[in-house]
Amino acid sequence: MPFIWVLVLLLLAVFLKSLKWRRISLFAALAILFIFSNPFLANEAWRAWEVEATPVNQLEQYDVAVILTGVTAFREDIPDRIHTHKGADRFLHPLQLYRMGKVEKFLVTGGSGRVLAGFVPEAEQVEKVLLMAGVPEEDILTEGNSRNTHENAVNTAGLLEQHPEWQDLLLVTSAFHMRRSVGCFEKAGVHTTPFSTDFYASERRLTPDEIIIPSISAFSNWHLLIHEITGFVVYKILGYC
Structure with a gap:
């Protein structure tokens, strides 16, 4: 986290005995603040990493939209509704494609990602939204055991073995997460x-x-960007993608 980098450097600028290194730490903290807070540089980094959008009119018809979760949050204190984050487009956009006749079914994959039990799997929460939007239950298949992208791919591959008729698959996730996701699914066959x-x-x-x-x-x-790039590199090292 760049914030932690800046905080550590500022502390070093205060507590180091060497005047030279105190100055270096201070200037380094200011440099990080200046560079990482620049909207143009941040946008260029995102543009270089994210997988670009595919125009809807260029899409063919797909048997299934595989939706990766990571966009809902179960609230024990407010359990009577679905809570979503910014990434709700992960299920809203394929819902649009479904209404346009470009997607026939949904396969929603994702558990809670929590260490402790007792949380509703994200796949089930997204399923509730799709049902409320009028999607028939028979058009939704959920997989709620995955805790990360690698498990999303492996568990989805297992489900697809039960449905050999599904050949054309549309993988839906956030643009910044697409590189790692495609790699994991290709690795899973x-x-x-x-x-x-x-x-x-x-x-x-x-x-x-x-x-x-x-x-x-x-x-x-x-x-978020540094976290995702780091995750991609770690997955490559582990052979997940």
Whole structure:
């Protein structure tokens, strides 16, 4: 987390005995703040990493939209509704494709991701949303045991063995998460067509507020990007993708 880097460097700038290293720590902290809070640089990084959008009119018809979760949160104190994060496009966009006749069924994969038991699997929460949207229950298949992207792919591959008639698969997840997801599914022997949603990158704008003025959201979003790139590298090392 860049915030932690800045905090550590500022502490070093205060407590180090060497004046030289105190200055180096201070200037390093300021440099990180300046670079990582720049909206233009952050947007360029997102544009380079995210898998670009596929125009809806270019999509063919697919047997199943495989939806990766990670966008809902079970609240024990407010259990009478579904709580979603920014990435709700992961199920809203395939729902749009379903209504357009480009997707016939949904396969929603994802557990709770929590160490402790007692939480409703995310796949079940997304299923409830789809049912409330009028999707028939027979058009939704859920897999609620996966705790990470590797398990999403492996468990989905197991389910697909029971449905050999499903040949054309559309893989739906956030644009920043698509590289790792496609790699995991290919490794599991599941060929899919990627369909990115939930974009952090935007079109390039050369305006003063984008190039000069610092942004706290640009700074905080770097944590997610660094986390995902690190996860991709670790998955490569482990042979998951």
